[in-house]
Amino acid sequence: MAAWIEILMILLILLDMVLPGLSRLSACVRAAALQGVLLGVLTLLANFDALTPRVAVLAGLSMAVKGFLFPVLLERAMKGAGVRKEVEPFVGYVTSIAACVAMLAVSLLLGQRLPLPDGGQGMPLAVPAAIMTMLTGLFIVVSRRKAVSQVVGYLTFENGIYAFGVVAVGEVNALVELGVLLDIFVAVFVMGIAIYQINREFDHIDADHLSMLRG
Amino acid sequence: MKMEIEVLFWTLLLLPAAGGAVSASLGNRRLMLGVLIASVAAWSAAVAAACARVGELGSVEAASSWLRLDALSAWHLAVMALICLLSTCYARVYFGEEMDRGGFPARQARQFCLLWGGTLSAMTLVLVSNNLGIMWVGVESTTLLTAFLICLHLSKPSIEATWKYILICSVGVGFAFMGTLLMAVSAKGTALSPEEALLWTRLWEGAAKLDPVWAKAGFIFLAVGYGTKAGLAPMHNWLPDAHSQAPAPVSAIFSGFMLNAALYCVMRHVPVLEAVPGCEGFATGLLRGFGILSILVAAVFIVFQHDLKRLLAYHSVEHMGIIALGLGLGGLGTFAALFHTVNHSVCKTLSFFAAGRLGQMYGTHDMAGMRGAMKVSPLWGAGIFGSILALIGVAPFALFMSEFLLLKAAIDSGSAVSAVLFLAGGAVVFMAALGHAIPLAWGGGEQRAGRRAGVLEAVLVVLPMAILLGLGIWMPDMLEAAISQAAGVVGGVRAFGLAGAQGGAR
Numbered sequence: 001m002a003a004w005i006e007i008l009m010i011l012l013i014l015l016d017m018v019l020p021g022l023s024r025l026s027a028c029v030r031a032a033a034l035q036g037v038l039l040g041v042l043t044l045l046a047n048f049d050a051l052t053p054r055v056a057v058l059a060g061l062s063m064a065v066k067g068f069l070f071p072v073l074l075e076r077a078m079k080g081a082g083v084r085k086e087v088e089p090f091v092g093y094v095t096s097i098a099a100c101v102a103m104l105a106v107s108l109l110l111g112q113r114l115p116l117p118d119g120g121q122g123m124p125l126a127v128p129a130a131i132m133t134m135l136t137g138l139f140i141v142v143s144r145r146k147a148v149s150q151v152v153g154y155l156t157f158e159n160g161i162y163a164f165g166v167v168a169v170g171e172v173n174a175l176v177e178l179g180v181l182l183d184i185f186v187a188v189f190v191m192g193i194a195i196y197q198i199n200r201e202f203d204h205i206d207a208d209h210l211s212m213l214r215g
Numbered sequence: 216m217k218m219e220i221e222v223l224f225w226t227l228l229l230l231p232a233a234g235g236a237v238s239a240s241l242g243n244r245r246l247m248l249g250v251l252i253a254s255v256a257a258w259s260a261a262v263a264a265a266c267a268r269v270g271e272l273g274s275v276e277a278a279s280s281w282l283r284l285d286a287l288s289a290w291h292l293a294v295m296a297l298i299c300l301l302s303t304c305y306a307r308v309y310f311g312e313e314m315d316r317g318g319f320p321a322r323q324a325r326q327f328c329l330l331w332g333g334t335l336s337a338m339t340l341v342l343v344s345n346n347l348g349i350m351w352v353g354v355e356s357t358t359l360l361t362a363f364l365i366c367l368h369l370s371k372p373s374i375e376a377t378w379k380y381i382l383i384c385s386v387g388v389g390f391a392f393m394g395t396l397l398m399a400v401s402a403k404g405t406a407l408s409p410e411e412a413l414l415w416t417r418l419w420e421g422a423a424k425l426d427p428v429w430a431k432a433g434f435i436f437l438a439v440g441y442g443t444k445a446g447l448a449p450m451h452n453w454l455p456d457a458h459s460q461a462p463a464p465v466s467a468i469f470s471g472f473m474l475n476a477a478l479y480c481v482m483r484h485v486p487v488l489e490a491v492p493g494c495e496g497f498a499t500g501l502l503r504g505f506g507i508l509s510i511l512v513a514a515v516f517i518v519f520q521h522d523l524k525r526l527l528a529y530h531s532v533e534h535m536g537i538i539a540l541g542l543g544l545g546g547l548g549t550f551a552a553l554f555h556t557v558n559h560s561v562c563k564t565l566s567f568f569a570a571g572r573l574g575q576m577y578g579t580h581d582m583a584g585m586r587g588a589m590k591v592s593p594l595w596g597a598g599i600f601g602s603i604l605a606l607i608g609v610a611p612f613a614l615f616m617s618e619f620l621l622l623k624a625a626i627d628s629g630s631a632v633s634a635v636l637f638l639a640g641g642a643v644v645f646m647a648a649l650g651h652a653i654p655l656a657w658g659g660g661e662q663r664a665g666r667r668a669g670v671l672e673a674v675l676v677v678l679p680m681a682i683l684l685g686l687g688i689w690m691p692d693m694l695e696a697a698i699s700q701a702a703g704v705v706g707g708v709r710a711f712g713l714a715g716a717q718g719g720a721r
Contacts, residue, residue, distance in 0.1 A: 117403040176348030183355040210375040
């Protein structure tokens with residue numbers, strides 16, 4: 001199974017490299033959703049030897065929420081807010097890709113410095129991929145202008161944490177996982193409503209124009 | 216007995232949310248707030264019962280040790296009950312005024328009651344869960360539930376503050392979840408299963424075998440993550456915006472308890488880290504650093520503030536820094552930090568109450584337009600001036616006592632740098648805040664006639680003032696014992712009581 005998990009990890013990293021270079025908002029949303037689906041598959045693969053119905057249901061639920069529900073919610077928020085389709089980043093696309101390469105180097109270095117206590121079960125890419133995904137998410141949050149892009153960044157960040165949880169920690173309690181999933185779901189929902197209200201009050205959702213409160 | 220405790224726990228968790236839901240379903244707005252006050256009062260009675268049980272038994276557990284109260288969480292729960300009861304009563308006064316002016320429509324009242332009840336339940340969940348994952352869920356839930364309390368009155372600045380709050384706190388608290396996972400990874404080489412590694416009691420018992428590198432990494436993430444929610448610098452950017460834009464009762468529980476709930480989560484992990492071989496002094500060192508940085512950053516911003524609620528928000532950053540510094544010093548410092556928790560919470564609630572009411576009277580929170588508050592409303596003018604005096608550590612108030620103990624702890628433990636920086640920050644805050652407070656209370660300028668204050672308003676000023684003065688002069692034995700026990704949970708064997716400070720180690 002380790003080989004398959006490694007392939008998934010490579011896919012995860014590739015998606016991280018692609019995300020900051022995408023110029024259309026809906027493509028960003030879909031890339032983050034695809035990541036969510038990959039993570040569901042990852043959960044199934046990581047527990048392949050002892051696949052319980054509980055794990056399967058949780059993985060399915062997480063895939064449905066991240067792969068289907070979030071894109072629908074965000075598309076609706078964008079439509080409601082009449083957003084222009086382009087991402088319009090602060091940091092240009094080429095610089096973003098360069099930043100991605102730097103982040104990948106940092107993640108690989110960190111992964112080498114922090115070996116898992118049980119030896120990582122022959123998955124040298126597991127920790128770097130998780131860290132890379134978190135960093136990409138943070139990068140998108142700070143380098144993008146639109147509120148929707150920032151939500152995509154937050155989702156990517158959460159995806160990274162989730163990936164780390166699956167490969168490094170293993171099975172935590174179902175109630176905890178459900179609670180976390182519910183919280184993230186509500187977070188996106190709440191952000192969606194906030195975007196709607198930002199749009200109504202400000203006539204745009206450029207978060208960089210939210211600058212009345214300073215000092 | 217066991218059954219009784221289970222019922223008690225579930226009452227604590229569900230009563231506020233249920234109270235909020237019931238009051239939201241009513242038709243009359245004043246009745247809604249009345250029912251909300253009644254439900255919070257009933258919940259406070261349950262808190263008192265739970266604290267009494269903890270005092271008797273040391274700690275109580277329920278739901279197969281997923282829910283647990285010990286001296287530390289009971290202490291925070293007691294503070295929370297006091298703050299929330301006061302703030303809910305104040306909400307009646309504050310929104311009552313808005314209703315008299317034709318504001319606060321039923322839709323807003325429903326939104327407020329539902330979210331307020333939910334927030335209280337979520338904060339209780341943070342305090343009573345022994346499972347660190349569920350604790351995280353509680354903290355994130357408070358973020359989401361309070362988001363729309365900030366923009367209860369929709370306006371551009373309030374929506375901006377809401378957006379910053381949701382985004383910064385969600386990402387920040389995400390770090391804390393990563394930290395929780397890293398702590399679980401540090402337990403991988405031990406006999407603990409991943410499920411057990413999330414239970415605080417198990418993690419603490421097995422701390423001697425945790426992997427130090429992963430535990431340290433975990434604590435950094437936890438301190439940054441929960442520190443964001445607690446408003447520690449440099450992760451405090453959301454705090455002044457949210458506190459200044461939220462309606463005053465909401466600012467009061469934000470500052471009075473939500474920050475403390477997040478800091479409590481950091482406190483929980485300190486004894487675990489201290490017990491890991493090779494990590495001694497790591498967590499406390501980090502907390503000292505965050506504490507001092509917060510005090511200094513807040514001091515600089517306090518000098519330049521012109522908005523009263525933002526001024527108070529930066530005071531919160533400063534005082535969270537003081538509490539973190541106390542925790543970082545350990546021993547007597549932990550005692551001082553926990554004593555400071557109640558002092559700061561009571562004082563900050565009072566100051567936001569006063570800022571809110573005066574804001575309603577002047578129609579602004581800009582201090583340039585709020586002069587001579589003593590004439591406009593003697594009651595609230597005295598409230599704001601007294602509470603600012605207390606906040607900057609003037610002598611007879613309880614905050615002076617806890618800060619004095621903290622300074623003593625710093626000098627005793629030989630950390631002169633902390634003591635000097637703490638004093639320097641405190642001195643800047645003292646002068647700057649006094650410079651803001653004197654014109655606010657007695658400055659000339661156009662005077663408006665305020666309305667006569669009601670009995671409830673008088674109680675809301677006099678009671679916190681009496682607590683602050685009372686605790687500054689005399690500390691009851693029962694309270695001292697409660698704080699010592701709570702400090703014992705954080706500091707392990709190194710905890711001191713007040714007597715220990717006076718007469719050597721106990």
